[in-house]
Every structure is written in C-alpha cells, then in structure tokens.
Amino acid sequence: NADMALYEAKSSGRGRCVFFSEDMRIALKTKRVLADAVLGGLERDEFFCVYQPQFESGSLRLSGVEALVRWRRPDGTIELPSKFLGLAEELGVVNRIDQKVLSQVIADQENWKAMGLPVPRVSVNISARRIADPQLPQHLEELNIKPGQIAFELLETVFLDTPNPIITSNIAAIRSKGIEIEIDDFGTGHASIVGMLQLQPDRLKIDQQLIGPLVLGEKQGILVKSIIDIGRMHGIDIIAEGVETADHVRLLKQMGCHFLQGYGLGMPMPECDLRSRLKAGHWDFSAVA
Numbered sequence: 085n086a087d088m089a090l091y092e093a094k095s096s097g098r099g100r101c102v103f104f105s106e107d108m109r110i111a112l113k114t115k116r117v118l119a120d121a122v123l124g125g126l127e128r129d130e131f132f133c134v135y136q137p138q139f140e141s142g143s144l145r146l147s148g149v150e151a152l153v154r155w156r157r158p159d160g161t162i163e164l165p166s167k168f169l170g171l172a173e174e175l176g177v178v179n180r181i182d183q184k185v186l187s188q189v190i191a192d193q194e195n196w197k198a199m200g201l202p203v204p205r206v207s208v209n210i211s212a213r214r215i216a217d218p219q220l221p222q223h224l225e226e227l228n229i230k231p232g233q234i235a236f237e238l239l240e241t242v243f244l245d246t247p248n249p250i251i252t253s254n255i256a257a258i259r260s261k262g263i264e265i266e267i268d269d270f271g272t273g274h275a276s277i278v279g280m281l282q283l284q285p286d287r288l289k290i291d292q293q294l295i296g297p298l299v300l301g302e303k304q305g306i307l308v309k310s311i312i313d314i315g316r317m318h319g320i321d322i323i324a325e326g327v328e329t330a331d332h333v334r335l336l337k338q339m340g341c342h343f344l345q346g347y348g349l350g351m352p353m354p355e356c357d358l359r360s361r362l363k364a365g366h367w368d369f370s371a372v373a
C-alpha cells in the first residue's frame with residue numbers, strides 16, 4: 085500500500101504537496117487489490133481471448149476475426165479490457181498479456197486446422213508498449229506463423245512522432261513473417277495521414293465513434309466517406325468497426341467500405357462458439373436484415 089501511495093505522489097509531480105483524503109486512501113487500496121489480482125491472474129493463466137467476426141461488405145462472407153482479451157477471475161467473473169488493461173500497462177505486464185493472447189490464437193488456429201475447419205485470419209491487438217518491445221521479433225520467431233495467418237492491430241497514436249527505431253525494426257520483423265498490419269481506431273488518435281501512408285498498412289479500421297452516428301450526407305458521413313476514399317486511392321482496405329444497424333450496413337456498402345465488424349453482424353464470442361460457427365459456415369444477420 086505504501087508503495088502505491090508513493091508512486092501516486094511522485095506521478096502527480098515533483099515538489100508538490102500531496103494530501104491523502106480518506107477517499108483517496110480507499111481508491112489506492114482498491115487499485116492495489118486489483119493490481120495484485122492482475123499479477124496473480126497472469127501467474128494463474130486467467131487471461132484468454134474471445135473472437136468477433138469480420139465480414140466482406142458485398143458478399144457478407146467471413147473475412148477474418150478479431151481476438152479480444154478477457155480476464156476470468158477465480159470466482160468466474162469475466163472482466164473487459166477497460167477494467168484491467170490500463171493498470172496492466174502501468175504495471176508493465178501488458179506485453180505478457182499480448183503475448184498470451186497471441187499464443188492462444190496460434191494454438192486455436194492449429195486446432196481448427198486439425199479439425200478440418202476453415203481457418204480465418206485473426207487480428208490481434210498490440211499495445212503501444214508491445215510494438216516497441218525489443219523482444220517482439222524473438223517471440224514471433226518462436227511461434228510458427230504462416231503468411232496471412234495473423235494481422236496486428238496497431239493504434240494510430242504509435243505513429244505520431246518521428247519514427248522510433250525499435251518500432252521501425254519491429255515492423256520490418258512483423259512484415260517479414262507475413263503478418264499483416266492494420267491501423268486500429270483510425271480517426272480518433274490524431275495520427276498524421278503522411279505517417280500512416282508511409283507505413284502502408286494493409287487495412288485501416290475506422291473507429292466505432294465515427295460509425296455510431298453515421299447518417300448519409302451529414303458531416304459524419306462525409307468524414308467516413310473521405311477516409312474510405314483516401315484508403316482506396318492508396319490501395320488500403322477499410323474496415324468499419326461498431327457496425328450495429330441495418331442503416332450502418334447499407335451506408336457503408338454504398339460508400340465502398342470493404343469490410344464490416346460490429347454487434348449487428350456478430351458479437352465477440354468464446355472459441356467454442358466460433359468453432360461451431362466455422363463448422364456450420366452460417367452467420368445470423370437477422371439484426372441488420
């Protein structure tokens with residue numbers, strides 16, 4: 085507890101006087117308990133991923149799935165990333181979580197293949213720390229990844245500044261393994277378009293905040309259409325996330341968006357559910373029909 089209090093005091097700035105109220109003391113205690121649970125959870129192997137399908141917008145055929153991390157606590161509660169990722173980042177263990185997810189994904193893909201199921205490409209989220217991790221190429225080397233099997237989703241904020249040499253060499257290592265690159269949450273992180281185009285990603289994901297309020301002809305629609313057009317001009321495919329309604333599907337198709345992902349087309353699901361869908365080859369689009 086004392087450690088965490090000291091840490092908080094330091095991070096609020098040198099030479100400042102910090103008073104701890106009862107509320108702050110309770111908040112710190114809660115954070116400390118959560119931090120212990122996250123660290124213990126890593127030891128006990130409590131992190132895993134669920135999968136959300138992505139579809140080609142014209143045919144509505146499955147084009148890939150995104151792996152989304154979850155935390156199953158000893159009492160069975162499933163926690164979402166918003167509960168633990170920020171803290172994992174602070175604790176310096178987010179790389180271990182990302183590595184954990186990647187190895188589950190590779191193992192799952194190997195199982196699907198062994199069962200004779202079609203094996204979709206899996207998009208894996210990579211934290212800002214992980215993309216700058218000097219050990220990343222070594223870790224990739226240890227996994228037997230085939231070209232096109234995996235895509236990494238990177239946040240556009242990673243490409244804000246002058247390129248970090250470790251990130252540049254990691255990206256080269258990623259590419260040499262045939263791992264595709266997607267820019268996640270595009271349109272929210274203030275990336276420079278120049279920096280983004282220099283990277284030549286395989287896909288851009290338009291953030292759900294831009295898709296939610298989508299109405300044809302209104303400002304949001306024009307913004308989304310411009311992103312799609314910029315992508316098209318540079319040979320970069322566009323995927324929209326947060327596709328919830330029949331209107332979203334119709335408008336995005338009309339605008340020439342290549343791929344769609346969202347609750348309207350498919351929820352994130354545990355591996356066993358995805359496996360049955362892959363077996364049946366059937367998806368339920370009744371929500372947007």
Ligand code: C2E
Nearest residue numbers: 152153164165182185209210211326327328346347348352
């Ligand atoms: P993201 O990569 O942008 O993932 C999309 C998030 O939006 C997911 O939330 C997903 O469940 C949710 N979502 C999907 N479709 C819809 C929709 O139609 N409407 C709405 N309102 N939401 C939708 P989730 O799983 O809670 O993940 C949140 C964020 O956590 C992710 O955002 C990603 O940035 C991060 N994350 C998830 N898994 C990992 C991981 O393995 N490693 C790292 N570093 N970050 C991860």
Ligand code: MG
Nearest residue numbers: 150209237268
């Ligand atoms: Mg993502």
Ligand code: MG
Nearest residue numbers: 268269289325
């Ligand atoms: Mg996203």
Ligand code: MG
Nearest residue numbers: 269291292325
């Ligand atoms: Mg997002």
